[in-house]
Amino acid sequence: MPMIRAEDATKDYDVIIVGSGAGGGQMAFTLTLAGIKCLMLEAGRGYDPVAETPMFQRRDQAPLLGNSTPDKEFGFLDATVDGGWQMPAEPYTQASDKPEQQFWWWRARMMGGRTNHWGRISLRNGPYDFKPKSRDGLGLDWPVDYEDVEPYYTKVEQLIGVYGSNEGLENTPNSPDGVLQPPPKARAGELLAQKHGKTLGIPIIPIHRAVLTQTLDADRLPAVLFPGNAWAQKIVGDSMRARAACFWATPCGRGCSTGANYQSTTVHLPPALATGNLDIVANAHVREVLVGNNGKARGVLFVDKTTGQDVQVNANAVVLAASSGETVRIMLNSKSTLFPDGIANGSGLVGKYIMDTVGTSLQGQIPALENLPPYNEDGAGGSHFYAPWWLYQQAQALGFPRGYHIEMGATRGMPGGGNPLPDDLGNGAYGSRYKQEARRYYGSFMGFACRGEMIPNDNCFAELDNNVSDTWGIPVLKWHWQWAEHEQRMCDHAELTFRELIETMGGTVRSVTNGRNRIEPGGKIIHEVGGAIMGTAAATSVCNGYNQTWEVPNLFLVDGTPFPSNADKNPTLTIMALAWRAGDYLVDQSRRGLL
Amino acid sequence: MSHNFQDQDQYLQPESPSAVPIVVGQTSRLPRRTVIKWFVAVAASLKLGDAQVFGAEPGPGEPVITANGYGKDPLLNHTHNPGDLWPLTLSPTQRAAAIALADVILPADNLGPAASQLRCVDFVDEWVSAPYPAQLRDRGIVLPGLDWLDAESGRRFANVFAGLTLSQQQAICDDICFQARAADELQAAARFFSRFRSLAAAAYYATPEGWDAIGYVGNQPSLTYDGPPEAVLAHLGVEQTVA
Numbered sequence: 001m002p003m004i005r006a007e008d009a010t011k012d013y014d015v016i017i018v019g020s021g022a023g024g025g026q027m028a029f030t031l032t033l034a035g036i037k038c039l040m041l042e043a044g045r046g047y048d049p050v051a052e053t054p055m056f057q058r059r060d061q062a063p064l065l066g067n068s069t070p071d072k073e074f075g076f077l078d079a080t081v082d083g084g085w086q087m088p089a090e091p092y093t094q095a096s097d098k099p100e101q102q103f104w105w106w107r108a109r110m111m112g113g114r115t116n117h118w119g120r121i122s123l124r125n126g127p128y129d130f131k132p133k134s135r136d137g138l139g140l141d142w143p144v145d146y147e148d149v150e151p152y153y154t155k156v157e158q159l160i161g162v163y164g165s166n167e168g169l170e171n172t173p174n175s176p177d178g179v180l181q182p183p184p185k186a187r188a189g190e191l192l193a194q195k196h197g198k199t200l201g202i203p204i205i206p207i208h209r210a211v212l213t214q215t216l217d218a219d220r221l222p223a224v225l226f227p228g229n230a231w232a233q234k235i236v237g238d239s240m241r242a243r244a245a246c247f248w249a250t251p252c253g254r255g256c257s258t259g260a261n262y263q264s265t266t267v268h269l270p271p272a273l274a275t276g277n278l279d280i281v282a283n284a285h286v287r288e289v290l291v292g293n294n295g296k297a298r299g300v301l302f303v304d305k306t307t308g309q310d311v312q313v314n315a316n317a318v319v320l321a322a323s324s325g326e327t328v329r330i331m332l333n334s335k336s337t338l339f340p341d342g343i344a345n346g347s348g349l350v351g352k353y354i355m356d357t358v359g360t361s362l363q364g365q366i367p368a369l370e371n372l373p374p375y376n377e378d379g380a381g382g383s384h385f386y387a388p389w390w391l392y393q394q395a396q397a398l399g400f401p402r403g404y405h406i407e408m409g410a411t412r413g414m415p416g417g418g419n420p421l422p423d424d425l426g427n428g429a430y431g432s433r434y435k436q437e438a439r440r441y442y443g444s445f446m447g448f449a450c451r452g453e454m455i456p457n458d459n460c461f462a463e464l465d466n467n468v469s470d471t472w473g474i475p476v477l478k479w480h481w482q483w484a485e486h487e488q489r490m491c492d493h494a495e496l497t498f499r500e501l502i503e504t505m506g507g508t509v510r511s512v513t514n515g516r517n518r519i520e521p522g523g524k525i526i527h528e529v530g531g532a533i534m535g536t537a538a539a540t541s542v543c544n545g546y547n548q549t550w551e552v553p554n555l556f557l558v559d560g561t562p563f564p565s566n567a568d569k570n571p572t573l574t575i576m577a578l579a580w581r582a583g584d585y586l587v588d589q590s591r592r593g594l595l
Numbered sequence: 596m597s598h599n600f601q602d603q604d605q606y607l608q609p610e611s612p613s614a615v616p617i618v619v620g621q622t623s624r625l626p627r628r629t630v631i632k633w634f635v636a637v638a639a640s641l642k643l644g645d646a647q648v649f650g651a652e653p654g655p656g657e658p659v660i661t662a663n664g665y666g667k668d669p670l671l672n673h674t675h676n677p678g679d680l681w682p683l684t685l686s687p688t689q690r691a692a693a694i695a696l697a698d699v700i701l702p703a704d705n706l707g708p709a710a711s712q713l714r715c716v717d718f719v720d721e722w723v724s725a726p727y728p729a730q731l732r733d734r735g736i737v738l739p740g741l742d743w744l745d746a747e748s749g750r751r752f753a754n755v756f757a758g759l760t761l762s763q764q765q766a767i768c769d770d771i772c773f774q775a776r777a778a779d780e781l782q783a784a785a786r787f788f789s790r791f792r793s794l795a796a797a798a799y800y801a802t803p804e805g806w807d808a809i810g811y812v813g814n815q816p817s818l819t820y821d822g823p824p825e826a827v828l829a830h831l832g833v834e835q836t837v838a
């Protein structure tokens with residue numbers, strides 16, 4: 001991936017994009033294909049998925065069998081480099097000593113950000129999800145409707161490639177015919193769960209994931225995405241042709257060197273670079289957005305991490321896509337006479353309404369899955385099936401207002417790394433009996449996870465810690481966190497559901513269940529959004545429905561920061577759809593001279 | 596801020612948090628009371644004073660772990676062998692006991708070769724020699740455990756563990772192979788056995804031979820994904836619902 005040096009980033013750019021993940025990648029794609037000259041600043045190092053992805057590595061070829069360590073917190077082979085829950089160069093702090101009031105902040109510092117190793121679950125928010133307050137009086141509505149975002153969901157799905165099916169379920173939108181790629185066949189455990197789920201009224205259906213089960217139709221799609229623009233069609237068509245279909249091996253979290261799944265580094269950045277309109281500087285850690293006398297953003301100041309020097313670059317517009325927490329941090333650190341509390345923070349809402357996904361899980365052992373004849377069940381490196389929330393009509397009776405979807409893990413996946421035979425099931429077995437029992441139980445464990453909607457509350461926010469700075473002297477974030485009763489009750493319900501499902505499948509629950517204690521800490525599901533919410537008025541929100549800050553019209557936020565709610569649907573597809581929409585709007589506004 | 600980076604028994608890490616981790620073999624963290632009991636037991640069996648075996652102080656002549664980890668940006672696309680990233684530290688005596696014990700737990704049979712043929716003890720050595728907290732904790736269980744094994748073998752059969760006959764080795768293993776059944780005074784030894792079995796098995800099933808032994812078929816590129824075969828669907832009483 002071609003990159004330029006910090007000292008060469010002196011051209012006059014139209015737009016500076018901070019961050020190269022899902023939001024930044026999409027923005028670079030949209031803008032450069034519209035002929036806009038962009039400079040992308042990425043705090044992490046350059047990363048080449050083709051050369052660096054450890055796709056076929058066995059666990060016995062990785063240190064400690066690939067198990068996690070403080071250096072590689074999701075395991076050695078995880079695609080994340082220079083990131084994790086803790087990064088020595090960039091600390092963060094907690095307002096409380098109590099573990100349940102702390103926020104876990106996962107970051108990736110590498111080209112492409114977290115898109116190199118995310119789970120690729122790509123669900124559309126439904127119509128309800130944009131108007132939660134109108135439905136039950138809680139939380140906040142979005143200034144946009146599903147209909148506003150729908151065409152962009154479709155465009156993103158066509159560009160990145162998403163497998164799945166249309167099931168027509170409540171608040172679980174279909175995609176237009178022919179947009180989704182065919183879902184992969186179900187695995188054994190998924191079919192068993194589907195069968196028994198039916199008796200419990202739980203719909204278990206193909207999940208949507210950003211993985212190509214077929215090559216993209218590069219002869220047709222570019223014309224759909226860029227009608228009448230032969231230049232853009234050629235670039236996007238070439239980029240689509242360079243991506244292979246999934247070959248049904250290798251866990252996607254290690255990255256995909258063939259481009260069969262979506263990551264910014266294989267899908268968004270190559271065509272953006274091919275336009276000739278994009279320069280990328282790696283190791284460029286943005287310190288602050290600079291404001292001119294006219295109150296508009298005029299550029300940014302970044303630390304060139306290779307030299308330690310501050311570098312200033314200028315542009316007509318600035319896009320922040322540094323991930324929601326980091327965008328909040330940059331905004332709060334961008335202090336000026338015009339914006340003494342941080343850029344575009346006249347409302348005082350920057351850093352407020354941080355949300356994550358409600359998470360809890362339960363494992364079961366399913367005797368029906370024991371001793372199956374060996375067969376290849378790798379499939380796509382992630383789930384094939386899930387259950388969307390199915391109890392919208394019963395919110396009143398349930399005692400918690402919002403829903404959760406169920407993700408499941410059932411596979412005869414690559415073993416190694418852990419003891420395959422829990423001691424209690426093995427009854428102390430060793431010798432040949434151990435090996436037989438390990439084989440018997442292999443593939444018979446299933447896990448169910450709740451991924452639920454959290455309602456924003458006043459106790460979850462981030463502010464600058466004035467006493468702690470990172471390696472480059474930039475103040476860090478201090479997190480405040482507190483789950484509310486709604487989320488706790490949701491976990492109670494999920495636990496009971498999973499228990500019922502496991503037992504209906506003839507299995508036994510393997511872990512202690514107690515929803516109250518098992519809710520995952522804030523941030524742990526790594527779906528953090530909010531912090532600079534969008535709304536209908538400058539007094540009650542930071543940006544408008546086009547991700548444009550109210551106070552600084554040429555400053556856009558295209559990561560999760562503008563989300564006023566966090567549906568149970570994983571956020572990234574929505575981040576990309578909104579970024580594409582914001583990009584089109586930015587182009588339109590600048591053509592009309594309004595920025 | 597104190598994040599618990601790694602629960603020592605939570606071996607299987609999710610490839611992504613959106614995927615569900617399938618955690619097996621959960622046992623609770625080692626309570627301090629047990630640790631003390633354990634060291635006292637080891638001290639008694641080795642006829643050593645408490646001070647020499649208790650706490651973080653390495654025994655006489657035992658190497659201190661000073662290596663660094665591999666850092667946040669190691670070379671991923673590379674074959675790493677035990678010993679490449681930090682020195683292995685089991686003593687020859689401990690290694691001999693470990694090799695013998697791993698083979699008692701994972702012998703050659705119709706399902707595959709013995710643990711010793713698959714370098715399982717190299718991995719155990721890499722693990723207990725690693726500079727990370729979870730591994731250092733295990734070091735405190737595995738090293739005294741291996742020493743105890745030889746001491747116990749000497750007490751019962753006047754030989755080191757590796758020098759015993761299979762049935763003599765099994766006689767010791769039978770007493771410590773299951774914590775729920777082990778005698779009070781052997782609880783610590785049983786915990787060591789459980790931990791060692793986990794580590795050796797983790798290594799065994801991480802190899803292609805181990806894959807055959809457990810019935811894993813995969814890591815092979817293919818043009819189509821066909822899902823479970825008919826026989827499996829019939830066995831489960833389900834039908835494939837994706838065309």
Ligand SMILES: Cc1cc2nc3c(=O)[nH]c(=O)nc-3n(C[C@H](O)[C@H](O)[C@H](O)COP(=O)(O)OP(=O)(O)OC[C@H]3O[C@@H](n4cnc5c(N)ncnc54)[C@H](O)[C@@H]3O)c2cc1C
Nearest residue numbers: 019021022023043113114119120121286322559570571572
């Ligand atoms: C293991 C894992 C699994 C996940 N699974 C899913 C899933 O299945 N579905 C889903 O929807 N979401 C999932 N997510 C979440 C998903 O990764 C994020 O929602 C998405 O990547 C957010 O995109 P982003 O552009 O906002 O941020 P990122 O992708 O994090 O990119 C931000 C980039 O900005 C850079 N940056 C930060 N600060 C600065 C600075 N000061 N200057 C310059 N650059 C900076 C970072 O280095 C980074 O490269 C998962 C996340 C993880 C970690």
Ligand code: SF4
Nearest residue numbers: 246247250252256381
């Ligand atoms: S499973 Fe498929 S999409 Fe995922 S990494 Fe492997 S080849 Fe790529």
